[in-house]
Amino acid sequence: MTDLARDLLDWYDRHARVLPWRVPPGSGEVPEPYRVWLSEVMLQQTTVAAVKGYYERFTARWPTVEALAAVEDAEVMAEWAGLGYYARARNLLACARAVAERGGFPRTEAGLRELPGIGPYTAAAIATIAFGERAVVVDGNVERVMARVFDVTTPLPAARPEIYSHADSLTPADRPGDFAQAVMDLGATICTPRNPACAICPWREPCLARQRSVQAERPVKLPKRAVPQRRGLAYVGRREDGAWLLETRGADRMLGGMLGWPGSAWDRGEEEAEPPAPGDWVALNAEARHGFSHFGLTLRVLVARLPMGTEPSRGAFMAASEFRPGMLPTAMRRVLEVAETSPLIRDPEGIVRA
DNA sequence: TAACCGTGGAC
């Protein structure tokens, strides 16, 4: 083991973050593969703070991969709502069912890599954290830490092979899982993107970027292009008994698998779409805005109070007692907030009485 | 390779 790895493990033994999916470092305990896998998938491009509540709810409802595998799609998607990147939830279910079918998780990085939603990072992380395999774990934290310690000047993402070899050179055969988590903790708490706390870093002495005072400029990244703006429209229909007209979005669309309001496509500049049911649709003045990772979206909102017996051409009615705004992805929640400024939606029964 | 795929918090 290198001196750097030893120094970092010593630091980790004293400063490891306490997280719901972790066991204490150096305890000899190993967390269940199911919990490691679930946490790693949730943590893909997502902050620890955002994941905690979702992780607790998922593990409380579904304590094993077999339990999760048996759940209906819609139930899991509703529980995932708000966490984003919904392909993760679709792959999560596909993976759970494959694992349940084969009788457990593969115990090697290569085996894990075959499963849906498990890429190079996640396969390495599960193999090393849950099974103790020596695997080279490279996430955004590791990229930043290695780029600084070795003063990598090649811009990301082209620097990935170089960074991988640096991480490989430091990863020990003993406690490789703790080492991987230690680098990630270092990146999350000390070697942060902005204002790194070099003064208290266990790697402050060997760090080349700190020696050269260029740590703020590492890693070098290629500029990303500006996000375009798109428009569309959404229909929020509510029946006189309070039921909501919703559709499950196709898996090949944006927000695939999630509940949403029927409306236009957003990708062809189309602001027109047939209403999902006959009725007196009223356009509201306010628009719903939402920022996605690669475009901004503005939606016109049309609302209608629909009579009992209405037969929708798109979507289906969901009883008011079954509906919660938390089942919706955030963009659709924004549409709902705008729609609820109209009494037609906010209080359909009041209209009936009037 | 590069585009696509969400969200909320920090600054």
Next chain:
DNA sequence: TGTCCAAGGTT
């Protein structure tokens, strides 16, 4: 208010 970004994967 705008920008950046987080334990990435898929195509």
